[in-house]
Amino acid sequence: MDETQGYCPVFHRAVELIGRRWNGPIIRALLDGADRFGEIRSRIPGLTDRLLAQRLRELEREGVVERACPSSSATTVPHYTLTTKGHSLAPVIESIAQWAAAWEPPGSTSSAQGRSVADSRRR
Template sequence: MSDDENAKQICEKVEQSYQIIGRKWVALIIHTLMEEPKRFSEIHAYIPDLSKRVLNERMKELEEEGLVVRHVVTERPVRTEYMLSRKGTELGRALSAVERWADKWL
């Protein structure tokens, strides 16, 4: 692979990553899940301006991207929890640098 082809491939991957994290609410959802798995209602409570409809859409998108894992807990009462995958956790760590920048500069 030539240097030009390699650079183009890297640019495409960077653009794809910005398309994922640039969707409204995605970074906050990932931030919310960094500590521990949470139920849908807990995520919604943490981000109250996010409608349930949009949260549902984003959770499905994040699942499809392999960033979030949906887990059904079969204990009584049965509940569904969401947690970050390894891929999602690594993205969360990268976004932590943005959080530190925001805390310092905004």
Template sequence: MKKREFTCGLDAAIAVMGGKWKGLILFALQDGPLRFGELRRQVGSITERVLIQQLREMETAGLVHREVYHQVPPKVEYSLTDFGHGLNTALAPLGEWGETHMDEIAAIPWDRMP
């Protein structure tokens, strides 16, 4: 397997994060494990298919741990790994910046972006 090369630390971090949903999933899992349905409700308008895909990618990257409980009915919980907690900690200042500038960001004419 070919090893990916990055131009800087931000490039590497964004490669792990990729896309709109992973940050929201990390945020939802910050306080502890959640079952799939609970996680979907907390993340919002994500489809089941996309959530499954994102969780698989995050599990492969080592950000999320999937715990399967062999019982009836079956139970699966998702939690952050130490690696995932570290990324969440690194993203906290970005979230604070977003909170501070939410009105300005909401006023951006997104429909006119190229």
């Protein structure tokens, strides 16, 4: 009777959040210790300011990322860190990385530049 058996909106939301363009690499950079806007950007070739700012705001709204402006002394530059929710994505990221490494296409060891799935669709 339930036509949509096996479908789970919570899963759907999660996979699109994680998989949304640039979000995977952004979360990975944050897990790797990057915590400033420019630092994240410089670690991800192809990612622009506009999209990074947008993605960080979305991730913040989803409770994955936290933005803090250390009003201490020196700089007013904001810092981005993962929340507990964000840190708990580590195993997800790890399992994707493992799958990717296992099925890495033959010729993509070091020369491969970050061609996306979308890019490969353009002829």
